[in-house]
Amino acid sequence: MSTLLSEEDLNDFISPALACTKPTVINKEPVNVNDKGEYEVSKEPTELEKVSITLSDCLACSGCITSSEEIMLSRQSYSVFLNDWKKLNDLPADKEDNETVNNKKKILCVSIAPQCRISLADNYDMSIEEFDLCFMNFIKNYFQGKYVVGTQMGRNLTISRTNDKLIALKKEGKLDERPMLSAICPGFVIYTEKTKPNLVPLLLNVKSPQQITGSLLMDSLAEDEQMYHLTLMPCFDKKLEASRPDGENEVHCVITPKEFVSMLEELEVDFNSYRIQDENLFYEMSPEGWDPRIHWSSNSGSSSGGYAYQYILEMQNLNPGTKILEIPGKNSNVVEYRLIDPNDINRGTIASSAELSGFRNIQNMVRNLDRKSIKNNGAKRKIQVLRKRNTSTQMQKLSLSNNSNAINKPLVADPYKTDYIEVNASPGGCINGGGLINNEQSTVRKRALAQELSDKYSKSFNLVDPIKMGRMLDETSKSGSRPYEYEFHAVEQDQEKDLVTVGNTW
Template sequence: MSALLSDADLNDFISPGLACVKPAQAAKVEKNPSLELEVGVESNEPEKVSISLQDCLACAGCITSSEEILLSKQSHTVFLEKWNELRSQDIRSLAVSIPPQCRLSLANYYSMDLSSFDRCFQNFMKTKFEAKYVVGTQIGRSISVSRMNATLKDKLPTASGPVLCSVCPGFVLYAEKTKPELLSRMLDVKSPQQITGSLLKQADPECYHLSVMPCFDKKLEASRDECDKEVDCVITPKEFVTMLRDQAVDFKSYMVDFDLSRELCPSGWDSDLHWLSNEGSSSGGYAYQYLLSLQASHAQSHIITVEGKNSDVTEYRLVSDDNQVLATSSKVYGFRNIQNLVRKLSQSASAKKRTIKVKKRGSEASRSGESTGRTNSSLLADPAKTEFVEVMACPSGCINGGGLLNEEQNASRRKLLAQDLSNAYSKIQSVNISDVADEYDNKLNSFNYKFRVVEPSTSLDVVTVGNTW
């Protein structure tokens, strides 16, 4: 995300941050304009670039006043006030959910292994806040992935170009505010945060649901009209640590050597299942899981990985035993890469599915060793030509969310920490998505977003500058 703006920057021209959503538009017209914006390459003579309000609305640095009001209802201070209110009324119905990215970040911060952190976190929420439920988000994620796969298979036959994942609220806000033409491409299946909240509300309609999430944009997601009854408050690991520090609480003093999972999960839930994970990326694995769902119907097929120009772009291909590309998906993380993808889609609105030429490339890749799962450096991922794209606004994905405890100022060290957490994430036991979804998704609930085009802001909707949340 771009660097925070200051009052001194408010003039007719604002220099964009290194990862600003708005790319620099050169005045010169190239003879062979490229469809891609090459990451990390800058002109020798920087030019002033006009950044409009619409360009900045998806950035973490600036939010509209209406969004600031919504965010003011999503903080650890609001949670504490509400908890004190519930306690004064002798209501014991707090439900807490936390995804693996936040668990790993907090475990790293407190120098604990993941299982020790989970026990400590459960005991802390039970003892300090008298929580009724303390759960992971894997059941909600399994339902989200399963429904997304089903919706994707229905949408693909009529899609012109890739279908886009919409579980990242930062990307959804970006599309609604600046790229409404993307909305028709986006799947409307809700994220694990919202589905987990819905399941908890089914278990106890009166419960107050606190969600610990890796990204500040998840607060705005919980405030959407179609989501506000599923999650009552969202805080990040940064806010969790601040809350404990303000109350002079020693988190490690709540360490226990016994598991409270069975006691703190809703009736009918597997006490271990919701703490697990699934195969794929550390942002949910949506792209990889799509191909896994198809692989069961193609005997002897296998999934290969093709790397992109940087580590935040990856393509997956489901390849048959005779080296034909059966299906494709990809993951695109970070707004700079998203901008490249959007530019390609805009310049090729009638993008078609892979042709025989692409299948030939897949065959050549297989002969060169890619069929064994290895990547071929002579090929580069091209998300704009895949069927499905897992889009996340944060570089490195959710494992590097803005609300996680990564205070490294050096970009390289931040990336290394995110990679360490991603490696730890991959060691969490995986579940079979379809098995979990079949057991816990009753198919009666509507887990869908209602996308809307956000009109350009007026003078009544001012921008808050430099708000870090």
């Protein structure tokens, strides 16, 4: 396991001391029957046996480490990468550079998520562009990496595929009862697979930008090349995602910005010495067909990817004359986007989506959706009627004026009744991931830095239209024939588990 990973590093986990959910098992003594055939009543133990908690008892709740996670982390650290990298270069004497025994050249490809670029640029006191150039220069010259890319091409496909699926489901009326849930955050996916089997069918199975970027890189290599893909991601959970069997060979090693900084310390490398102003590097380090103005860019919406916002944007384009209401939730980690027609209140809510982050909100969400799943059809119909009624009441308020700002009472987000929820385990989303650099000591200052990074995120990147870009890529490249889908499975539990109490660090 990475020596860097410690409890303090993870800001998105349930504190074991307060929230351990291992059920207490009482081992009952077998019933004794005496010679006369009478039952002998034994005494109930006055003291329960001490419960011993092992890693394998833990839930994989947004960043916590379980036994499987422990194994995966041992496969995914910068030490593993350094070893693998040495092997790429430890070649038999009779072979040319970078040539392996099976005659395929091993190519080091590196991708980096936008949240990591923000975090590392802030850490090295650089602008985003300065950091990107310095990072490419370092990978090229220190590790002899061939390609260095941002993850926006992968994200464009994640967004366009997500929209395709949601719009098809919407047309079929399949989003009326329960929303679909994004599966981009592995912390949430693992939690759902392990503890909420009822909700697994709600996970939208589109792969994340991390995995799709890996697949795109693989497709851009020549026949005689073999990829080794290192990626920098904002949290430790991304290592688990890379280790899923349905994403084999797409990503070989995931490290976080914290690990990247420690790796440079261990290698005694001064990152600043790789500063460079040669903008040609953007093209030199991009695979053929990859436009650096696209793969280094971002898109509008949340700093975790903007999936909820991009869905509602496309629905707005499909329904001209409509208006998007951004409705705050009960806390800052919930927001709803609701599409309405200000000129025709009878249309009600045309489409809606929500962003929801942090484990407390996730718990409320799964409870609500779980309850819905056990109601009978009649009850479901009532919910739908109620939902429509609520919507029309709200629309009546809106109709008091053509200007939606004149609503008497502020609307409150209702994420569980939307079409789609973008779920993120870290409160505040990926810009607050546990692998980003935040050396502040107090919780208040940590939050302030996370907010500062979030503000920088919204100002630092060129924005592209991910829906158009994703579809264009599908039409013009091999990606059109790739499904980019996860296969989710509920993990069978031997005992009924549910969360009873929650104590956490947020």
